[in-house]
Amino acid sequence: MAFPDNLPCEAILDSIADGVFTVDLEWTITSFNRAATQITGIARQDAVGQKCWEVLRSSLCDGSCALETCLRDATSISNKSIFIIRPDGSKVPISISAAPLHNHQGECIGGVETFRDLSAIQVMRQEMEQRYTFEDIVGKSEALSKIFRILPQVAQSPSSVLLTGESGTGKELFARALHNLSPRRQGPLVVVNCGALPEHLLESELFGYKAGAFTDAKKDKPGRFQLADGGTLFLDEIGDLPLALQVKLLRVLQEKQVEPLGAVAPVPTDVRIIAATNRDLEHLVREGRFREDLFYRLNVAQLRLPPLRERQEDIPLLANHFIRRFNLLQGKEVQGISEDALATLIRHDFPGNIRELENILEYSFILCSSGFIQLEHLPEKFHPQEASSPNTNAPMTMEEVKVQAARQALARNQGKKMAACRELDISKDTLRRLLRQG
Numbered sequence: 231m232a233f234p235d236n237l238p239c240e241a242i243l244d245s246i247a248d249g250v251f252t253v254d255l256e257w258t259i260t261s262f263n264r265a266a267t268q269i270t271g272i273a274r275q276d277a278v279g280q281k282c283w284e285v286l287r288s289s290l291c292d293g294s295c296a297l298e299t300c301l302r303d304a305t306s307i308s309n310k311s312i313f314i315i316r317p318d319g320s321k322v323p324i325s326i327s328a329a330p331l332h333n334h335q336g337e338c339i340g341g342v343e344t345f346r347d348l349s350a351i352q353v354m355r356q357e358m359e360q361r362y363t364f365e366d367i368v369g370k371s372e373a374l375s376k377i378f379r380i381l382p383q384v385a386q387s388p389s390s391v392l393l394t395g396e397s398g399t400g401k402e403l404f405a406r407a408l409h410n411l412s413p414r415r416q417g418p419l420v421v422v423n424c425g426a427l428p429e430h431l432l433e434s435e436l437f438g439y440k441a442g443a444f445t446d447a448k449k450d451k452p453g454r455f456q457l458a459d460g461g462t463l464f465l466d467e468i469g470d471l472p473l474a475l476q477v478k479l480l481r482v483l484q485e486k487q488v489e490p491l492g493a494v495a496p497v498p499t500d501v502r503i504i505a506a507t508n509r510d511l512e513h514l515v516r517e518g519r520f521r522e523d524l525f526y527r528l529n530v531a532q533l534r535l536p537p538l539r540e541r542q543e544d545i546p547l548l549a550n551h552f553i554r555r556f557n558l559l560q561g562k563e564v565q566g567i568s569e570d571a572l573a574t575l576i577r578h579d580f581p582g583n584i585r586e587l588e589n590i591l592e593y594s595f596i597l598c599s600s601g602f603i604q605l606e607h608l609p610e611k612f613h614p615q616e617a618s619s620p621n622t623n624a625p626m627t628m629e630e631v632k633v634q635a636a637r638q639a640l641a642r643n644q645g646k647k648m649a650a651c652r653e654l655d656i657s658k659d660t661l662r663r664l665l666r667q668g
């Protein structure tokens with residue numbers, strides 16, 4: 231970028247709504263427009279002539295300076311989300327773009343950075359998120375909104391509910407919401423994973439046994455049906471329930487009483503069933519592996535939870551939801567996710583659905599403890615060079631090996647740079663340089 235000499239640069243810069251400042255090759259601020267003052271709270275005369283990092287105190291100033299990257303690689307950067315600290319200590323989220331600055335001879339004489347205040351957008355985003363949150367379930371896609379609309383009525387009814395959807399689509403979360411919105415909310419919610427136990431253990435887990443029913447039965451053990459009395463029993467992975475237990479379950483649902491192993495008389499039970507599966511139950515019925523009568527008994531109301539790839543508009547909301555949750559759990563101050571990292575996630579097809587998104591963000595929290603989650607904080611498979619590499623087994627250069635070692639050491643040390651340096655026996659500057667190459 232170069233200005234013709236006859237243009238009044240300062241007047242032009244002051245007319246721009248975005249903050250703009252320029253630095254020379256020594257990082258001394260050479261111009262600072264009016265919007266820059268409005269956004270940062272720093273007067274022009276206090277900025278010009280000072281080193282940029284002393285004035286701006288941004289989340290990138292500790293080593294991943296955007297301007298430095300532009301000058302070193304002769305490239306430009308656009309729309310990177312970061313925050314700066316104003317003189318009164320408040321944090322302002324901004325989106326920055328940076329580029330090298332050249333004179334008429336084409337020589338690099340410094341850099342220019344423009345930035346936009348994202349505070350208003352953040353407030354709007356938070357308001358939107360509140361609007362699109364229902365019982366801790368986040369989403370604004372049409373598919374989810376439809377479920378939100380009927381959820382209270384389904385919850386109020388005494389009928390069984392079948393939740394279907396791929397793994398990680400939120401079936402357990404919806405089961406909990408259904409219980410919390412139901413007249414049984416004061417009663418217990420008991421969860422059984424039908425795929426997790428061998429048949430004989432699952433049977434005694436579900437229906438319980440009496441002392442002496444078999445050699446190891448020293449005393450009575452109430453089954454989960456009894457424990458859920460007056461509340462809800464959530465039968466997860468119902469498609470994995472063995473046929474013999476399907477028969478027993480059907481009988482319990484029809485007769486509203488359970489018969490613990492070794493019992494002389496059945497015990498009345500008042501339980502509402504919510505079942506979930508990631509398998510195609512109708513297909514299992516056709517194959518004779520799931521009883522048709524039980525299927526109809528469970529499938530009174532069915533809620534199909536769509537996979538995340540069918541509701542990409544929920545990804546930004548969910549990402550911010552998990553960021554807020556991890557901030558609370560880990561005592562961190564991550565402000566959000568940068569536009570390019572978010573765009574990369576939106577392009578991903580999430581075979582593991584929302585659980586996968588949650589895990590990706592949890593990983594990012596290892597590398598990022600404040601500011602915005604950037605592309606380099608996402609797991610390696612999302613990094614540009616690997617995404618575009620046709621052969622992931624291609625030999626690496628020595629420099630690439632070092633970069634990878636640096637990233638892995640940082641991840642192993644929960645993002646603590648000094649610990650990673652000690653482990654690799656390198657200086658902090660070397661670590662910074664390697665991480666910048668990522």
Ligand SMILES: Nc1ncnc2c1ncn2[C@@H]1O[C@H](COP(=O)(O)OP(=O)(O)OP(=O)(O)O)[C@@H](O)[C@H]1O
Nearest residue numbers: 366367368369396397398399400401402403584585
């Ligand atoms: N719409 C949503 N809003 C917020 N969090 C969600 C949403 N959907 C799922 N989650 C979160 O994603 C994770 C996985 O959800 P959950 O365990 O309910 O999925 P599932 O369908 O029961 O998975 P599986 O079939 O593997 O048991 C949980 O941490 C859950 O809280």
